[in-house]
Every structure is written in structure tokens, then in C-alpha cells.
Amino acid sequence: MDQKHVHPLLVKYARIGAYKQPHCPGCGNGIVAQCMLRAIDELKLDMDKIVFASGIGCSSWIPSPLFNADVLHTTHGRSLAFATGVKLSNPELRVVVFTGDGDSAAIGGNHLIQAARKNIEILTVLVNNRIYGMTGGQVAPTTPHGVKTKTTPYGNLEYPFDLCKLVEAAGASYVARWTTFHTRQLVSSMKKGLLKKGFSFIEVISQCPVQYGTFVGIRDPAEMLHIFRKISVPFEKAKNMSREELEGKIVIGEFVDIERTGLAEAYQRLLEMMNL
Amino acid sequence: MSSGANKIIEPGTHFLMGNEACALGAVVAGCKFFAFYPITPANEIAEYMSVLLPKVKGIYIQMEDEISSIASVIGASWAGRKAMTATSGPGFTLMQENIGYAVATETPCVIVDVQRCGPSTGTPPLPMQGDVYQAKYGSHSEYPIIALAPSSVKEMFTLTIESFNLAEKYRTPVILLSDALVGHLMETFEIPDLSQIEIVERKKPDKETSDAKYFLDEDVAPMPVFGCGYKAHVTGSTHDEKGLRNVEDPVYVDKVVRALHRKIEKHKENIVKVETKFLDDAEIALLTYGSVARTAIHVVNQARKTGIKVGIIRLITLWPFPDVQVQSAARKTGRIVVMENNLGQVVNKVSEVAAKYADVKFLPPRIIGSLHEPEYVINFLKEVY
Structure with missing residues (x-):
């Protein structure tokens, strides 16, 4: 492809021959990918010292094969466990996991809370499109109550996870939630997460106009972004709102930002002590 | 390291x-x-x-x-x-x-x-x-x-x-x-x-001459290490020699499946190990592996004292299956008794490769999860042959 028609961040950071993307038109994954590359660019990080890991599902194709770095595209739900092995083995590498709500709230849920508990120095970006997109629109553990999907034709009887609360309770050092509308805040959070010396978790509520949009009757991605803007409530404001008032809202912001020694660093200290 | x-x-x-x-x-x-x-x-x-x-x-x-x-x-x-x-x-x-x-x-x-x-x-x-x-x-x-x-x-x-x-x-x-x-x-x-002690280290790509072909070589491609600038793409999806996903063209699935198989099959001779004892004059071969081989070797020593010409072939490698070595033992003895602590797993593979050269019989332990008692094995050998 002629490089002058390609976004400058892609010219700089995309794997050659990987411009062609598998995502559906209007998908939020492109926004998330651009935010990550922008964060890396603004921090002037060396891509050769970052390992991107991902699992299975739409969001797992954000770094694989697009990002021109070491990429480990793994099995469904397990990317955090693979990434734990990478980080512990070479603590000098920055490790970033791209995952989705099916990947890390359902099949890999335990790995998510355990990685947070271990406080392993990994930045996890969980793109939450509230549905199983790649497999054709089945209900997810993040699908709102009552929403009809391919496998909840009479409406979802269950309630969705609050993933940020879950990861905060598990012990993460940094927890934030934004939507694909809040790109500036997302870039700023990603920069923090990339530099954090502990487990960082960013949930990005993302539009899926093709699957989720079909079921809720909104096929226009721009309209979905406007809705995100309208229903988002900053964390500080949400503190003073009742449960009823928060119904149908997305609470955004930074929930946790603390300093606590990460597992890889703790292990390095042990090794230094043992091998004086 | x-x-x-x-x-x-x-x-x-x-x-x-x-x-x-x-x-x-x-x-x-x-x-x-x-x-x-x-x-x-x-x-x-x-x-x-x-x-x-x-x-x-x-x-x-x-x-x-x-x-x-x-x-x-x-x-x-x-x-x-x-x-x-x-x-x-x-x-x-x-x-x-x-x-x-x-x-x-x-x-x-x-x-x-x-x-x-x-x-x-x-x-x-x-x-x-x-x-x-x-x-x-x-x-x-x-x-x-x-x-x-x-x-x-x-x-x-x-x-x-x-x-x-x-x-x-x-x-x-x-x-x-x-x-x-x-x-x-x-x-x-x-x-x-x-x-x-011989210690083998993996082959790493030469950075200067690397053509980024890190996968699907039947003679084993060099393996990049993360963090060294190789920009490796590793995926469980069907991929090409550079690790890039190709799930559209069935030719690539064929390539992956065959290349992975050939990598082991081609070097089978260097991988497979068995141990044989007393096979030269044996009329029966006890085929066994793992913990059960401990009883088998005892049985062979005992049985030989009573005049039963029995030898042993112990599989050290189970997979890839040592078919050449098993066939050779089958040709030599004409009779194989497979001893394993289950209701018959390796014995099926033995039958598949050696039944045309030897009579293959199976002997599980009297009680699954226990050892084969030597007498029980010797009695079996006497009864059968």
C-alpha cells in the first residue's frame, strides 16, 4: 500500500504487510489500537522492548499481526497467564495484554483476578463490546440485563460484571475505565499503565455496530459513540449518585492508582539476595 | 544462560x-x-x-x-x-x-x-x-x-x-x-x-542474515527470543513460515500439519530409544515400559532359570512410536507379550505394527494400579507357551 495514504502512526509502528485489518466496519478496535500506538509514541518507547500478548476474540487481533513488535497471540482466555511467563522471565520487557470481555471476564476470568492479585507488571487493555462479536453475537458476561442476543432471544436474564470493581478488589495497582469516545483520557491512562510498576487494568467500553448494534437497533458507530458520551458519568460524580440513578450509565475515570511492588520486581530482589 | x-x-x-x-x-x-x-x-x-x-x-x-x-x-x-x-x-x-x-x-x-x-x-x-x-x-x-x-x-x-x-x-x-x-x-x-552430560541449546536466528522464517522448517527453524528485535509473530492460528496468520487458504493448513509432522518423523531415528535384553536367543519378548519394566526384568531373570527363553524390549520412547525396533523384536522372537499397567494402550500400537511378524498378547496386572506379581507373569508365560 502507498504509505502516503496510511496513518503516520501505522507507518511508524505497523508490521509490514499487516495493514489489512480483520475488524468489521465501524469497530472500536481501530480507535483502541491508535490510542495505544499514540501512547507509545508520546512516551518514545522502544517497540523492541515491548511484548504484546492477546487471546481469542475481536480485540485480540488489535496487536496481532498489526503491531511491529514481538507478539504472542495465544489461546482463548489465557493471554495473561502466557504474559506472566514472559514478564517474570525478562522483567526488562514491558508486557501489554489486549483482551476482551469474553476472553477475560468469562473463560479467562480467573487469570484476570489472579494476575491482579499477584500484581504482576502487565498492562491489560480489556476491550468490552458487551457481546461475543467474532462468533456471531452470543450473550457475554458483560451484556446488559434484558438485551436480546443470538443466544438470549427472549432477553438476557443475567446481570453484567463490573470488571473494574472486580479487578480493584483483586489488588491491581492501576484501574481505569473509558469508552472509545474518550480517546484523550484513554491515551493518558495507557501512558500511566505503560509506566506503572504493578498490574494495570484499563477497560474500554467499545462499540460493536455489526453484532451488538444489530440487537439494540443502533447500526451507526458514530451514534454509538455519541451515546457513550451521553451516558458516561465521571467517577467523582458517580460517588454521590444512587444505584437507580446509575442504571444504564457508564462510570468512567481512574478508580485505582497506587504504588505497590510488582511480582517481577519482588522476584528479582529475591534472586539478587540469593545470588550475592 | x-x-x-x-x-x-x-x-x-x-x-x-x-x-x-x-x-x-x-x-x-x-x-x-x-x-x-x-x-x-x-x-x-x-x-x-x-x-x-x-x-x-x-x-x-x-x-x-x-x-x-x-x-x-x-x-x-x-x-x-x-x-x-x-x-x-x-x-x-x-x-x-x-x-x-x-x-x-x-x-x-x-x-x-x-x-x-x-x-x-x-x-x-x-x-x-x-x-x-x-x-x-x-x-x-x-x-x-x-x-x-x-x-x-x-x-x-x-x-x-x-x-x-x-x-x-x-x-x-x-x-x-x-x-x-x-x-x-x-x-x-x-x-x-x-x-x-550433553546439554542441547535451541538454535537462534542470526540477526544479520535472518530472513524472519521462524516456523515450519522440517529441519527445525531457528527460534527468536522476545525482546531482541526479531519482531516475532507467534500465533496458534494457521500461519506461514514467518508466523503470519493465513486462515483463508486451506493450503496453509496442509502446510502446517504436514511440516509439524515431518519435523518429528524425519528425525525419528535420532529421537527413538529402546532397551533390549536377552533378545538374541529369545522365543518370547516381553514388551514393556516405565514402572512395569522393573517387574519385567525380574521376571526375565527368573523365567530363564526355569528354561523359558524370554527376552525384553523396554520402550524408553513411547511417542513417536518405535515401530522399527518393535518389528525387529517381533521378527526375532515371533511372540510378544505386552505388559502395561492399564487395560491395553501400547499393546494396540504393537499389534498394529508387529502383528504380521509375531503373535501379540496382552498382560495387564491382576489388579489395575498394582504391580504385576512375577509369579503371575511366569505362570502366564508357561500357560500360553
Whole structure:
């Protein structure tokens, strides 16, 4: 492809021959990918010292094969466990996991809370499109109550996870939630997460106009972004709102930002002590 | 990365449990990452590894389950470390999806399965050889695997080293298929001077001349290490030689399946090991492996005193299956009795390759999970022949 028609961040950071993307038109994954590359660019990080890991599902194709770095595209739900092995083995590498709500709230849920508990120095970006997109629109553990999907034709009887609360309770050092509308805040959070010396978790509520949009009757991605803007409530404001008032809202912001020694660093200290 | 084993392991006579010998073997082989989830009868491997590894700058981590244990091992391997996990049957089952991933992505790693008795939870401390098929066919689709069967504490040491060597040489997961008997057995064995032990390191790409073809070479492609600028793309999806996904063209699936198979098949002669004894004049061959081989060798000595001309062929490699060696024993003796601690797994493979050369019979123990009593085997030999 002629490089002058390609976004400058892609010219700089995309794997050659990987411009062609598998995502559906209007998908939020492109926004998330651009935010990550922008964060890396603004921090002037060396891509050769970052390992991107991902699992299975739409969001797992954000770094694989697009990002021109070491990429480990793994099995469904397990990317955090693979990434734990990478980080512990070479603590000098920055490790970033791209995952989705099916990947890390359902099949890999335990790995998510355990990685947070271990406080392993990994930045996890969980793109939450509230549905199983790649497999054709089945209900997810993040699908709102009552929403009809391919496998909840009479409406979802269950309630969705609050993933940020879950990861905060598990012990993460940094927890934030934004939507694909809040790109500036997302870039700023990603920069923090990339530099954090502990487990960082960013949930990005993302539009899926093709699957989720079909079921809720909104096929226009721009309209979905406007809705995100309208229903988002900053964390500080949400503190003073009742449960009823928060119904149908997305609470955004930074929930946790603390300093606590990460597992890889703790292990390095042990090794230094043992091998004086 | 030097193994550092000479700092903490003395050559000479050791009196140890099989599982402990396995841990020592791993350290000697250069293992620098071990992940584990507690399970009987494999725990002693992990307990010893947690003591040993930090002393040689290695990483020990207890993960949340066996799925994440093998996953972190694969991650560690791509970050350049020799890596291992250990488990028993139920945990081995949980690992199967990611073992398939390791095969497909050509990731060197070692998985120790200290087999226990029975389906489901079964009886954890009793031995059984129930996972021979699981080792070969446990993960989905079709793939080659290497599996070795130790039958002594010494072999828990030597075959652990061999497992690492094969894994590094052929960029593949290797299964050490032990069982509760060999794992918990205590014996003396000799550790030679460590400089006498052959240690294989994986082939790395030459950065200057690298053509970024890191996959699907039947003579084993060089393996990049994360963080060194190779920009490796590793995926369990169908991929080309550069690791890039191609799930549209069925030709690529064909390529991946065949290349992975050829990589092991082509080098089978260098991989497969068996041990034979008294086969030259034997009229019956006892074919066995792992813990059961211990009884078999005793039986052969006893039976020969009573005039039964019996020899032994012990499979050290279970997969890829030593068909040439089994056929040779079949031709020599005309009669093969397969002894294993299950209701018949290896025997089916023996029949498949050797039935046209020999009469193949199967002898499970009287009680599954127990040893074959020598008299029971000798009576069987007398009755049958």
C-alpha cells in the first residue's frame, strides 16, 4: 500500500504487510489500537522492548499481526497467564495484554483476578463490546440485563460484571475505565499503565455496530459513540449518585492508582539476595 | 544462560525420590522457569524446584491452575528460558489445549506427567499407565509429540535432561510420562561429573542474515527470543513460515500439519530409544515400559532359570512410536507379550505394527494400579507357551 495514504502512526509502528485489518466496519478496535500506538509514541518507547500478548476474540487481533513488535497471540482466555511467563522471565520487557470481555471476564476470568492479585507488571487493555462479536453475537458476561442476543432471544436474564470493581478488589495497582469516545483520557491512562510498576487494568467500553448494534437497533458507530458520551458519568460524580440513578450509565475515570511492588520486581530482589 | 547447576549439585551417589531426581535433572538441563499447580503425586518435583531454582537465578511460580501453568511456561520459553511444568492425569487434561498450542507454535518445553490411578479423581497416590493415549491424542486435531517413559529414579534424572534436549533440538513440547511408582520410589543413583552430560541449546536466528522464517522448517527453524528485535509473530492460528496468520487458504493448513509432522518423523531415528535384553536367543519378548519394566526384568531373570527363553524390549520412547525396533523384536522372537499397567494402550500400537511378524498378547496386572506379581507373569508365560 502507498504509505502516503496510511496513518503516520501505522507507518511508524505497523508490521509490514499487516495493514489489512480483520475488524468489521465501524469497530472500536481501530480507535483502541491508535490510542495505544499514540501512547507509545508520546512516551518514545522502544517497540523492541515491548511484548504484546492477546487471546481469542475481536480485540485480540488489535496487536496481532498489526503491531511491529514481538507478539504472542495465544489461546482463548489465557493471554495473561502466557504474559506472566514472559514478564517474570525478562522483567526488562514491558508486557501489554489486549483482551476482551469474553476472553477475560468469562473463560479467562480467573487469570484476570489472579494476575491482579499477584500484581504482576502487565498492562491489560480489556476491550468490552458487551457481546461475543467474532462468533456471531452470543450473550457475554458483560451484556446488559434484558438485551436480546443470538443466544438470549427472549432477553438476557443475567446481570453484567463490573470488571473494574472486580479487578480493584483483586489488588491491581492501576484501574481505569473509558469508552472509545474518550480517546484523550484513554491515551493518558495507557501512558500511566505503560509506566506503572504493578498490574494495570484499563477497560474500554467499545462499540460493536455489526453484532451488538444489530440487537439494540443502533447500526451507526458514530451514534454509538455519541451515546457513550451521553451516558458516561465521571467517577467523582458517580460517588454521590444512587444505584437507580446509575442504571444504564457508564462510570468512567481512574478508580485505582497506587504504588505497590510488582511480582517481577519482588522476584528479582529475591534472586539478587540469593545470588550475592 | 549457564545452568549454574554445578554450584548446587554434587556429582556422586545420591539417594533420592524419583520426583526429586527429576527436579535435579531439570536444573542440570538448564531449566530456568518452572510453573506448577499442586497435585498428587507430582508435588515433590515442585517443592524441590521451589528450593533449587532461585539458587540458579531461575523462576518458580505457582499458578492458579494447570492451564495457566503450561501457558506461563510457553511464555517463558519465548522469553528465552528453558521451561517446565509437572502434573498428574487430571492436570495433564487441563493442559491439553495449550500443549497443542506449543506444538503448533513450535515452543520448546517439558511437561512431566506423574500418572496416577483411575479416571476422574481416581486414587491419587497409586500408579497407572493410563495417559499413554492422552500424551499422544489429548489435544485437538492432529499433531506429533515426543513422550518418554522413565522406569527408575536414575531415569527420572537422565530422561528429564533428555526431554529438555529433545525439546530444544526439535522445538516441541516433550512429555515425560512417569507414574506414582517411579515418582515416589527412592533409590540410589550416580550423578556423573556435570561436564560429561550433553546439554542441547535451541538454535537462534542470526540477526544479520535472518530472513524472519521462524516456523515450519522440517529441519527445525531457528527460534527468536522476545525482546531482541526479531519482531516475532507467534500465533496458534494457521500461519506461514514467518508466523503470519493465513486462515483463508486451506493450503496453509496442509502446510502446517504436514511440516509439524515431518519435523518429528524425519528425525525419528535420532529421537527413538529402546532397551533390549536377552533378545538374541529369545522365543518370547516381553514388551514393556516405565514402572512395569522393573517387574519385567525380574521376571526375565527368573523365567530363564526355569528354561523359558524370554527376552525384553523396554520402550524408553513411547511417542513417536518405535515401530522399527518393535518389528525387529517381533521378527526375532515371533511372540510378544505386552505388559502395561492399564487395560491395553501400547499393546494396540504393537499389534498394529508387529502383528504380521509375531503373535501379540496382552498382560495387564491382576489388579489395575498394582504391580504385576512375577509369579503371575511366569505362570502366564508357561500357560500360553
